[in-house]
Amino acid sequence: MDSRDFAPQIARQRRLVTHGHTRPLAWRLEQLARLEQALQPEDELLEALARDLRKPPVEAYYEIAGVRQELKLFQQQLRHWLRPERVATPLIMQPARARVVADPLGCVLIIGPWNYPLLLLLSPLVAALGAGNTAVLKPSEHAPHTGEVLAARLQQHMDDDVVSVALGGPETAQALLRQQFDHVFFTGGNRIGRLVMEQAAGTLTPVTLELGGKNPCLVAEDANVPLAARRIAWGRFLNAGQTCIAPDHVLVAPGVRDAFLAALQQAVLDFYGTDPQRSPDFGRIVNDSQFQRLAALLQGRSVLRGGHVDPAERYIAPTVVAVEGWDDPLMEEEIFGPILPVLPLAGLEEAVDAINSRPQPLAVYLFSGRQTWRDRLLAGTRSGTVCFNDVVLQAGIPRLPFGGVGESGMGAYHGRAGFLRFSHQRSVLERPQAFDAPWRYPPYGNRLGWMRRLLR
Numbered sequence: 001m002d003s004r005d006f007a008p009q010i011a012r013q014r015r016l017v018t019h020g021h022t023r024p025l026a027w028r029l030e031q032l033a034r035l036e037q038a039l040q041p042e043d044e045l046l047e048a049l050a051r052d053l054r055k056p057p058v059e060a061y062y063e064i065a066g067v068r069q070e071l072k073l074f075q076q077q078l079r080h081w082l083r084p085e086r087v088a089t090p091l092i093m094q095p096a097r098a099r100v101v102a103d104p105l106g107c108v109l110i111i112g113p114w115n116y117p118l119l120l121l122l123s124p125l126v127a128a129l130g131a132g133n134t135a136v137l138k139p140s141e142h143a144p145h146t147g148e149v150l151a152a153r154l155q156q157h158m159d160d161d162v163v164s165v166a167l168g169g170p171e172t173a174q175a176l177l178r179q180q181f182d183h184v185f186f187t188g189g190n191r192i193g194r195l196v197m198e199q200a201a202g203t204l205t206p207v208t209l210e211l212g213g214k215n216p217c218l219v220a221e222d223a224n225v226p227l228a229a230r231r232i233a234w235g236r237f238l239n240a241g242q243t244c245i246a247p248d249h250v251l252v253a254p255g256v257r258d259a260f261l262a263a264l265q266q267a268v269l270d271f272y273g274t275d276p277q278r279s280p281d282f283g284r285i286v287n288d289s290q291f292q293r294l295a296a297l298l299q300g301r302s303v304l305r306g307g308h309v310d311p312a313e314r315y316i317a318p319t320v321v322a323v324e325g326w327d328d329p330l331m332e333e334e335i336f337g338p339i340l341p342v343l344p345l346a347g348l349e350e351a352v353d354a355i356n357s358r359p360q361p362l363a364v365y366l367f368s369g370r371q372t373w374r375d376r377l378l379a380g381t382r383s384g385t386v387c388f389n390d391v392v393l394q395a396g397i398p399r400l401p402f403g404g405v406g407e408s409g410m411g412a413y414h415g416r417a418g419f420l421r422f423s424h425q426r427s428v429l430e431r432p433q434a435f436d437a438p439w440r441y442p443p444y445g446n447r448l449g450w451m452r453r454l455l456r
Contacts, residue, residue, distance in 0.1 A: 006166070010107050014106045018106065022132040032078075035163075038158065039153075042064055053143065053284060053286055062119070069398045073415050082102060098427070098429050105424055108184070109138065110128065111173060111185070111188065117150075124208075124413055125137065131419050131423045132423075133182070133183075136165075136176065137154070138173055138176055139167065141167075141170075182206075184200050185413075186210065187210040188210075189334075193409070208413070209411065212404075213244075213248070214331070214359075216248065216251060219345065220367060223369075232340075233340075237340075240282065241337040244336075248334060249330075249341040250342050257344070264340075265305050291309075291314040294336075304322055306320060307319050316338050318340075320342060322342055323341040356382075360384070360407055365386075365390075383408070400414060402417070
């Protein structure tokens with residue numbers, strides 16, 4: 001879609017909603033079925049993800065599977081979610097009927113990221129279409145092959161008055177944000193998220209921001225250390241560390257530190273072999289800019305494991321680094337790469353204080369069998385999500401709302417949360433014309449006393 005065509009294209013897409021064409025359940029299910037068809041054949045999508053991020057086929061398929069799960073849930077539950085919610089009315093307003101109706105918002109803009117360029121563009125699209133909206137998609141220019149394949153697939157299977165795709169760089173995104181949308185859904189980094197929100201404020205467009213953060217992971221002395229190490233290594237080095245919900249750093253109890261580091265090293269060896277650069281299961285950094293940023297963080301460090309970098313391949317080995325304090329440069333901002341800092345866990349309260357002294361993360365992780373620790377972490381911290389004795393998987397449950405809080409984002413989606421995110425909860429009151437109580441109208445006379453008793 002050419003930038004010169006944005007305004008008329010958006011107007012056509014909004015008109016489809018305002019004229020009521022998108023309201024029927026049948027229309028919504030048809031769009032979801034068409035989107036499902038656009039995922040076939042899968043090999044071309046897997047190849048595009050491999051070209052952009054050298055994603056292993058299994059990791060690339062996670063993205064397709066995530067969209068399929070969201071589609072399946074919407075197809076099963078949409079009829080139920082669309083039913084108006086009956087609301088009780090006060091006695092003084094009787095006879096009356098009140099209800100809440102989920103209305104489509106209109107034409108929405110979905111700006112996708114580069115780290116999961118298929119999943120995090122199409123999963124919110126499922127929710128937008130299920131809620132009866134039309135959408136303009138802006139794929140990330142840093143995953144160009146995936147963006148081009150998706151644009152071609154959606155053009156083939158969907159009417160462009162329902163879904164249109166705008167390819168291009170930052171100038172395209174800026175031009176889109178100057179338009180009047182009914183909602184903007186952005187997934188990406190904190191810095192760009194601020195710019196999106198600032199731009200959307202100019203047109204009073206509501207936004208959903210799915211950002212990230214420095215997700216802490218605690219390993220207590222009673223943890224199953226080999227299990228914790230394997231799960232943390234998988235979550236940290238998945239997609240070469242470029243996952244917003246991955247554990248960003250690990251706080252390990254002193255009594256199990258050596259055992260944890262040994263188990264972590266063994267897990268990396270089991271996953272990727274003695275030379276991860278030759279492993280078909282380990283990805284690459286998306287571009288030179290991100291590679292240089294990560295390589296700079298490793299300069300001059302003595303690492304516990306890994307540390308090898310290769311600019312020609314944008315390869316950074318799965319790396320574990322010992323960090324003694326929170327003032328270390330690795331602890332300043334989200335790493336978003338295959339580098340895992342390990343810090344000492346002095347105690348639960350100190351960890352809670354440290355988490356609360358920093359921006360709210362997207363996830364908090366704890367490996368422990370103690371219910372008291374789990375309760376304290378839940379009650380004492382704020383984060384978008386929490387996961388005990390595992391990592392990352394909470395983002396893969398379609399019925400579980402997913403989103404950040406504070407610096408890690410605003411608004412949640414997945415399943416019914418996504419349906420509500422892209423809907424307006426419209427209040428409707430119906431009263432008959434056959435009866436009209438005279439007490440509501442002036443002159444009020446001496447009604448205050450009995451109205452106080454009645455409206456208590």
